[in-house]
Amino acid sequence: MNVTRRHMLLLLPAAAVAWKYVKAGTPASAPNYKTAEHWWGMLIDVPKCIGCGNCVRACQAENDVPDGYFRTWVERYHVSDYDIENPVVDSPDGGKKGFPPVKAEGGKNFFVPKLCNHCADSPCTQVCPVGATFISPEGVVLVDQTYCLGCRYCVQACPYGCRFIHPQKNVAEKCSLCYHRITKGLTTACCESCPTGARQLADLKNPADPIHEFLKTHSVHVLKPNMATHAKVYYNELDGSVR
Amino acid sequence: MNSFKNAGHLFRLAAVFAAGLLVFLVIRGFLVPRSFGRYGHYRGNAIAELAARPVNFAGHQTCEDCHADVLQNKKDGRHARVNCEACHGPLAKHADDPISLTPPKLDTALLCVRCHEANGAKPKTFPQVASADHSGGLACDTCHQPHSPAIVAEATK
Numbered sequence: 428m429n430v431t432r433r434h435m436l437l438l439l440p441a442a443a444v445a446w447k448y449v450k451a452g453t454p455a456s457a458p459n460y461k462t463a464e465h466w467w468g469m470l471i472d473v474p475k476c477i478g479c480g481n482c483v484r485a486c487q488a489e490n491d492v493p494d495g496y497f498r499t500w501v502e503r504y505h506v507s508d509y510d511i512e513n514p515v516v517d518s519p520d521g522g523k524k525g526f527p528p529v530k531a532e533g534g535k536n537f538f539v540p541k542l543c544n545h546c547a548d549s550p551c552t553q554v555c556p557v558g559a560t561f562i563s564p565e566g567v568v569l570v571d572q573t574y575c576l577g578c579r580y581c582v583q584a585c586p587y588g589c590r591f592i593h594p595q596k597n598v599a600e601k602c603s604l605c606y607h608r609i610t611k612g613l614t615t616a617c618c619e620s621c622p623t624g625a626r627q628l629a630d631l632k633n634p635a636d637p638i639h640e641f642l643k644t645h646s647v648h649v650l651k652p653n654m655a656t657h658a659k660v661y662y663n664e665l666d667g668s669v670r
Numbered sequence: 671m672n673s674f675k676n677a678g679h680l681f682r683l684a685a686v687f688a689a690g691l692l693v694f695l696v697i698r699g700f701l702v703p704r705s706f707g708r709y710g711h712y713r714g715n716a717i718a719e720l721a722a723r724p725v726n727f728a729g730h731q732t733c734e735d736c737h738a739d740v741l742q743n744k745k746d747g748r749h750a751r752v753n754c755e756a757c758h759g760p761l762a763k764h765a766d767d768p769i770s771l772t773p774p775k776l777d778t779a780l781l782c783v784r785c786h787e788a789n790g791a792k793p794k795t796f797p798q799v800a801s802a803d804h805s806g807g808l809a810c811d812t813c814h815q816p817h818s819p820a821i822v823a824e825a826t827k
Binding site: 489505562574650 | 717720724788794796
């Protein structure tokens with residue numbers, strides 16, 4: 428018995444060293460940008476969208492999104508006068524090359540840009556078994572691709588269909604709200620390239636951001652509010668038929 | 671003291687557990703990234719790594735630093751609030767090295783119709799043309815200057 432206890436005493440310092448490794452962490456470096464000072468979202472002004480596909484192309488160029496996959500895309504809705512609950516939606520190649528002429532007569536037609544809603548209560552981050560996807564301190568839903576297993580739980584958990592598995596990397600991929608841009612004081616690639624201002628990056632923690640005045644004075648909705656995801660992509664004048 | 675006669679079993683068992691715990695902690699110490707759990711249940715350093723990626727779109731502010739003439743030309747026109755890179759594409763590389771990397775001149779026949787080709791789903795207030803009827807195949811910049819597209823009558827020039 429004495430022998431075991433002596434060995435135990437010898438092993439205790441080793442255990443202490445191991446514990447130090449468990450507890451330790453290296454601080455993230457981000458000069459002039461404090462995560463605690465921001466809470467990011469986006470405003471989509473639906474009546475301003477012309478379906479040009481600039482955002483889709485810009486996103487692809489900025490983020491190396493593989494062909495046929497989309498971090499953001501544009502849908503065209505056709506809502507018939509007689510069946511407003513069942514709109515006809517098309518999005519050829521995500522709207523990247525624009526849209527063909529409207530065929531259907533009557534009813535109403537409009538474009539709806541879609542992207543990750545950066546939900547404050549995101550279902551996708553909750554299901555990740557390894558902690559590879561998370562909500563950053565400033566409310567951006569991100570994927571740590573070096574840590575992702577590619578198990579696809581998050582892809583099926585997203586109620587908005589905003590995630591996909593990267594065909595070459597085999598890990599989850601999604602809109603990062605151009606995290607590498609917004610932390611440098613730039614706007615997202617899609618907002619930068621939107622010619623009509625239909626997309627606007629919004630910092631909800633910045634009292635000077637025009638989003639606050641806009642939310643007060645406009646009829647703004649989020650997608651699938653019944654899912655209680657607390658989405659932070661706000662749609663101005665969103666038609667009730669949009670899913 | 672009879673009741674402690676066989677206590678050795680318990681000590682051996684405790685030693686096995688302690689050794690197991692130690693092995694677990696050592697392995698965990700090596701396998702779990704150091705920054706994991708710093709801000710939440712994820713690798714804290716991932717935030718800085720994601721933020722460190724280079725940008726492709728330089729941003730409107732960067733364009734303004736050099737191209738004040740274009741800005742002056744644009745400011746009263748209908749395209750005043752269209753960012754440069756909305757048409758010219760991502761040009762961060764040009765901003766980093768403006769001399770050797772110059773963007774190609776754009777083909778207005780292809781570019782303008784991306785936004786201005788008539789489509790029933792576009793907002794009614796947005797200026798649209800059926801390009802085939804409107805220009806008869808001429809490039810848009812024959813008549814319109816893209817930076818300030820309204821056609822100014824000769825007399826007022």
